[in-house]
Amino acid sequence: MASVSTAAAVPAFARASRADTAADAGTGSARALANFKLAVNGRDHQLAVDPRTSLLDLLREHLALTGTKKGCDHGQCGACTVLLDGRRVVSCLTLAVAAQGRAVTTIEGLANDGELHPMQQAFIDHDAFQCGYCTPGQIMSAIACVNEGHAESDADIREYMSGNLCRCAAYPNIVAAVRQAKPVMKTASRD
Amino acid sequence: MQPFVYERVSDWAAATQAASTAGSAPASYLAGGTTLVDLMKLDVMRPERLIDINALQDSRYGRIAFGQSGLRLGALVRMADAADHPDVRHRYPVIAQALQLAASAQLRNMASLGGNVLQRTRCTYFRDVSYAACNKRNPGSGCAALDGINRTHAVLGGSDHCIATYAGDFAQALIALDATVDLASADGARTIPFAKLHRQPGNTPDQETTLRPGELIVSFTVPAASWLRRSLYLKVRDRQSYEFALASAAVALDLADGAVRNVRIALGGVATVPWRAVEAEAALRGKALDDQTAMAAADAAFAGAQGHGGNDFKIELGKRTLRRALQQAAALEI
Numbered sequence: 001m002a003s004v005s006t007a008a009a010v011p012a013f014a015r016a017s018r019a020d021t022a023a024d025a026g027t028g029s030a031r032a033l034a035n036f037k038l039a040v041n042g043r044d045h046q047l048a049v050d051p052r053t054s055l056l057d058l059l060r061e062h063l064a065l066t067g068t069k070k071g072c073d074h075g076q077c078g079a080c081t082v083l084l085d086g087r088r089v090v091s092c093l094t095l096a097v098a099a100q101g102r103a104v105t106t107i108e109g110l111a112n113d114g115e116l117h118p119m120q121q122a123f124i125d126h127d128a129f130q131c132g133y134c135t136p137g138q139i140m141s142a143i144a145c146v147n148e149g150h151a152e153s154d155a156d157i158r159e160y161m162s163g164n165l166c167r168c169a170a171y172p173n174i175v176a177a178v179r180q181a182k183p184v185m186k187t188a189s190r191d
Numbered sequence: 192m193q194p195f196v197y198e199r200v201s202d203w204a205a206a207t208q209a210a211s212t213a214g215s216a217p218a219s220y221l222a223g224g225t226t227l228v229d230l231m232k233l234d235v236m237r238p239e240r241l242i243d244i245n246a247l248q249d250s251r252y253g254r255i256a257f258g259q260s261g262l263r264l265g266a267l268v269r270m271a272d273a274a275d276h277p278d279v280r281h282r283y284p285v286i287a288q289a290l291q292l293a294a295s296a297q298l299r300n301m302a303s304l305g306g307n308v309l310q311r312t313r314c315t316y317f318r319d320v321s322y323a324a325c326n327k328r329n330p331g332s333g334c335a336a337l338d339g340i341n342r343t344h345a346v347l348g349g350s351d352h353c354i355a356t357y358a359g360d361f362a363q364a365l366i367a368l369d370a371t372v373d374l375a376s377a378d379g380a381r382t383i384p385f386a387k388l389h390r391q392p393g394n395t396p397d398q399e400t401t402l403r404p405g406e407l408i409v410s411f412t413v414p415a416a417s418w419l420r421r422s423l424y425l426k427v428r429d430r431q432s433y434e435f436a437l438a439s440a441a442v443a444l445d446l447a448d449g450a451v452r453n454v455r456i457a458l459g460g461v462a463t464v465p466w467r468a469v470e471a472e473a474a475l476r477g478k479a480l481d482d483q484t485a486m487a488a489a490d491a492a493f494a495g496a497q498g499h500g501g502n503d504f505k506i507e508l509g510k511r512t513l514r515r516a517l518q519q520a521a522a523l524e525i
Contacts, residue, residue: 034197051197051241054228074229075298087271087300093228094301097197098221098243141297148275150296162432163295 036100040065041109047096055099056080056091059106067107067136071165078164081137081144082106088144090163107136110143118184119143122177130168138164142178143185151182193237201246203375203409209242210405211377216240220407222267222303225294226310234320235311235328244407252409255279261414262286266305266407270361271296273304283413285422285441289364292426295433305408308362308388308465309400313435314344314355326352327396334396342501343437346509347493348463353396354499355463356435357389362465363441364424367457370413376406385411389464418443418453420525425516426459427508436460438509440516444480451475451484456517458492461509468492471513480521482514489513 033048040063049058056073059065059082068091071079075093082091083105110117119139122128129135141164145151150160157178158171166174196216200206210218216239219227230236244267247253252265255276262283264273273279274290294302302310316322316335324333334353336344344354362385370385388400402408422443428434439459445452454475456468471492478484489510496506 051195052192074232075225078295078297081297088297089301090225090297093225093298095197095221095224095228095241098224098245145296148296159432160296163297 034097036097038096038100038102038104040104041106042103049096051095051097053096054092055082055084055094055096055104058096059091059104065106065108069133069136071134071137076165077134077137078141079134079137081140081164083140083144086144086147088141105140107139110139117143118188119146119177119181122181122184123174125180126173126177127170128173128177129166129170134164134166134168138166138174142174142181145178146182146185151178154179192231193234193239195231195238196240197243198240199243199246203247203250203252203407206242206244206247207375207377207405207407209240210407218242218405220244222306223269223298223301224306225298225302226306230311230318233318235318257282259415261412261416264304264411264413266409266411267303269300270294270302270304270307271299274299283364283368283419283422285367285419285424285443286361286364286413288424289360289426289441292424293360304361304411307359308365308385308408310359311399312355313358315340317355327355327392327399330395330397337499340501341499343435344499344502345463346461346496346498346502346505347458347466348391349497349499350392350394350396350463352394353392353463354502355392355396356460357462357464357466358435359465360424360426360436360439360459362389363439363457363459365411365413366465366467367441367443367455368413368416368419368422369455370411372408373410373412374402374406375409376403378403380409382412385465386467392463416443416445416453416455418445418455421446421520421523422455423516423520423523425512425519427512428460438505438512440509440513442513442516442520444517444520446480446521449479451478451480456488456492456513458509458513461493461496461505468513470494475517480517482518485514485517486510488517 034051035048059068069079071077073092075090080091085102145160151157157175218240219238221241221243248267253267254265256263270290280287316325322335324335345356365385373382424441426436426439436459441457443455454472456471458466471488474488474491
């Protein structure tokens with residue numbers, strides 16, 4: 001029991017560091033870790049990771065920000081969508097080292113003092129999910145969709161949200177949620 | 192994923208110098224990474240060094256410029272930025288549409304124009320290293336697609352060694368509009384017609400372009416022309432959005448009193464390389480554009496097409512796609 005609680009008390013960052021060492025040992029060569037800074041949800045992190053680490057794995061495995069989901073890991077499903085300097089990208093095809101010096105926003109960075117982002121609230125109001133696995137990616141993508149000016153009609157929303165697959169097929173409710181959040185986001189940005 | 196050394200460069204000279212350093216390990220340039228990182232995860236691409244050129248986006252090669260010679264698109268412009276640019280949409284609709292109908296909003300935010308034209312085929316035998324036979328991935332090993340599942344494969348420009356489809360859309364617009372490509376390497380700069388960038392598979396499907404080792408695309412130039420405003424990109428696919436073309440057509444028309452004064456046509460989803468349909472253009476020039484001449488042009492475009500079983504349908508689909516694209520272009524109010 002004691003060992004379990006000790007393990008649980010080890011910070012996520014330390015666990016990740018051990019994984020790096022193991023990965024390097026596995027390749028049989030002592031390759032240097034990449035050292036760089038990254039701002040995630042307004043907080044600066046000094047990182048040392050294998051250059052192969054995707055931004056997605058960095059968030060989930062190194063920073064314990066598991067809200068961003070791994071679906072296909074090949075840029076086809078959109079579950080891993082985050083904002084990089086405000087633009088939506090798939091974090092699975094973004095090398096973490098290549099994102100250095102830039103600002104990352106994940107689903108964990110949306111709520112403000114416990115108050116949900118209008119898009120989060122809209123997804124709840126419209127029941128815009130079933131299993132919820134694609135939802136963080138849908139919400140990040142939907143916020144960018146509105147900010148880009150690509151949510152002007154239902155057809156636009158469907159087209160510009162097509163990079164986010166929902167296997168539960170909550171699509172009609174997702175469109176409704178984006179439609180609800182759009183004017184709220186605009187009002188909020190004027191305040 | 193094979194380990195690699197990551198290098199970040201801050202100017203073009205440093206980039207091409209890094210790539211050409213004698214005796215150094217094989218390098219790939221990293222821009223958006225949407226093809227490269229994907230294929231590195233699959234072990235299809237195994238560069239030992241990555242030269243990250245994204246910091247060069249702030250140079251003129253990250254910009255869109257309109258001049259007397261036409262439109263210049265920097266290689267590090269992102270697909271989304273060119274697709275959304277009001278002047279590109281208005282003056283070069285076929286370019287904006289080809290970009291906007293490709294990939295997803297996230298991928299278009301990431302992918303550079305230079306990287307986009309170099310994207311690799313979606314042939315599943317190429318992407319899956321558990322198949323030994325792929326002449327593109329492993330020269331001399333054979334082609335699993337010839338007698339395999341080849342529904343999405345090419346009917347134009349194939350060989351006995353490879354029938355993998357060129358997957359892009361933007362390249363069709365560039366080749367139709369007589370674009371040129373500006374290249375840079377440690378040996379200097381040169382400009383080539385876009386039509387000379389890609390190589391048909393022939394006996395060497397592993398050699399996809401005429402780029403020299405370490406050479407980098409820095410920009411594209413699309414000349415001003417009378418047929419640009421009446422241009423469009425029509426893409427036919429299994430899903431309405433976020434899918435590669437089964438057949439597509441880039442069409443640009445200069446009409447005078449219903450007759451074709453000039454026309455530019457390229458086909459996507461059906462060929463091994465970006466495909467300029469010069470036979471179809473010749474069939475239309477000087478003629479009135481109607482159902483009959485559009486059909487004759489489509490027949491001319493696919494006269495040399497060869498199906499391989501699963502993709503036989505693409506010949507008829509490709510013809511109908513071109514016919515519809517021509518008719519839609521003719522009907523445009525400009």
